[in-house]
Amino acid sequence: MEFTKKVAIITGSAQGIGKEMASSFFKEGAKVVIADLNLEKAEETVKEIKQQGGTAVAIKTDITDMDSIKNLVKETQKCFGKKIDILANVAGVCIQEDIFESTEKSWDLTMNINLKGMFFLSKEVAKIMAKYKQGKIINISSTSGYITSTRCSMAYDVSKAAVRMLTTGLAEFLGPYNINVNAIAPATTKTQMITDLFGDDYFKGEWVRTSYPLGRIADPIDMADAVKFLCSEDAKDINGHTLLVDGGCLLAYRRK
């Protein structure tokens, strides 16, 4: 198995893309930390993983809070030992607002979760990875970091564009410690978050084929497979890269 004995922290993994990643990591032998603000849901996820024979622990984490970040690292080491092999920064938020109605509060919250939390948690975990001269950090960007979406969340789009720079920057500085830092940029993915935002009917209709040349909306497993690859031995020389997992939607966007 690819990740036997590896310890993987995944933020925002109580549900959605993060949960799918946790599932594919434990199936490859990793011990996974379900770090989420929603402890109840995180514990449900842990229960499901344990029922399938995996090893997992839930740690309540608010990545906008520096003490909570430090606690996550400390608790992880307490549960699974000193070494941390993989960090997947999945936690994210998208608040839709009309541009003229947008508030400072939602801007700050979006930046604090999607960007600031990602950097400071990466920093804390990278300190440990650097000691062991190995590690994989995966960030979640978005196609919204390349093109503005019609449903306005300016802060979200800007934060996801910044994730790409954060990824190349961390890769440049952590590369010499044999730490790979990469990102994936998913297109809209059929998660609870998106279903809640847009409704079930969102995934149907001719527009899907027009906007997504491969003809379908992504499933969480598409993202989990990409992340699994980036954390694998097969991707050992990939660094600072943002892998688009978008069904060709950016190609369609360029088609004029």
Place this chain on the structure above:
Amino acid sequence: MNLLKEKVAIITGAAQGIGKGIAIKFAQEGAKVIIADINEEKAQITADEIDKTINSCVAVGLDVTNEPAIKKTIDQVIEDYGKIDILVNNAGIQPPKQPFYEIEGKMWDRALEVNLKSVFLCSKLIVPIFIKQGFGSIVNTASVAGPILWEGSLSYIASKTAVAQITRTMALELAPYNIRVNAVGPGHVDTELNKATFSVPGAREAMCSTVPLRRISLPKDLAGAFAFLASDKAGYITGHILYVDGGLSQNK
């Protein structure tokens, strides 16, 4: 080790170097590999080695700029295997470094023909089969050239940048047929062909120092990216240039 189980894959320029690394990896992942290379003798040696130790592998002599010859090869593979799942357009040349204003027109044409036109020709001739099958995956060998630049390689950089761009354009055209087209952009790679470059004292160290991961890739370090993109695990990825460069290009 079953990423490409039962897949039939044609890999051009796979007698040696990066292509050979791809062929070995594909075979390890369960693919039946057809090595198509202009150097038939070397292709045969590589194919025999893979066939004996890993999985089914055959060699065919092919000039990737020769349209009828490509057609013949594809027809033969269909006759022998009944399908083709994957085409890896890897054949390429790296013309000797020189100021661009000294490049002979003929040399320019040759670089563009082998590095770029071949991708067009092989893809063009295989696509009708992919469309009929209802599936197919193409992976091209691009380069960090484009995101990064250097002096003395005008025709190479032009051709590889164009490969990246036709990868995206072909991907757009072929997505409705469930055919994906992607590329891998290698950074510094240690192959037999550039042994001379690395044999200069200090050259390897100087090169490593520019790479965030502080190392030069071996063909086997690139092969996993080709296998992933070619596989169903990348079923939602098309038109992407995946740089495998240790962070050299900073994904520009």
